[in-house]
Amino acid sequence: MSTRSSAPTDKLWAALTTVTDYPQWTKSITAVTPLDDVSLTPGHRFRVQQPGMPPLVWTVTDVEPGRSYAWESSTMGVRTVGRHWLTQQPDGSTQINLEIEQTGLLAKLVWALTGARTRRYMGLEANGIKTAAEARSGEGRATSTGGAQGDSAAESG
Numbered sequence: 093m094s095t096r097s098s099a100p101t102d103k104l105w106a107a108l109t110t111v112t113d114y115p116q117w118t119k120s121i122t123a124v125t126p127l128d129d130v131s132l133t134p135g136h137r138f139r140v141q142q143p144g145m146p147p148l149v150w151t152v153t154d155v156e157p158g159r160s161y162a163w164e165s166s167t168m169g170v171r172t173v174g175r176h177w178l179t180q181q182p183d184g185s186t187q188i189n190l191e192i193e194q195t196g197l198l199a200k201l202v203w204a205l206t207g208a209r210t211r212r213y214m215g216l217e218a219n220g221i222k223t224a225a226e227a228r229s230g231e232g233r234a235t236s237t238g239g240a241q242g243d244s245a246a247e248s249g
């Protein structure tokens with residue numbers, strides 16, 4: 093899932109990585125509770141509550157400051173990795189990218205049951221990051237690009 097924004101990259105990075113603010117600008121997340129510390133640092137955990145889904149604990153696995161972060165969650169035989177990254181475009185805009193990958197014995201079944209909701213939530217989150225960053229920078233121009241691609245057990249943009 094991806095969308096583009098004309099907001100400065102530092103504002104996009106701040107919106108993307110201040111995960112405790114997600115409930116303020118997306119309807120797809122109702123609560124984010126830090127279990128270790130609010131900083132997005134490898135090893136830190138966050139409990140994320142989404143409408144119609146059980147709370148999941150996400151552990152930060154990778155952070156490339158100013159560019160990307162990844163976190164993962166495991167439950168009921170499924171490991172889910174969420175990747176978030178920013179890509180500078182030749183026209184000066186920045187593309188916001190979100191990707192979900194699920195693996196494990198029940199991954200295809202879980203994706204069949206929750207994939208449509210997950211894609212919808214990812215769209216809300218990408219647009220929320222864009223809106224939050226543009227509000228912080230006073231920018232108003234933005235464009236959305238492409239929808240989701242993926243199979244029954246993975247979603248990528």
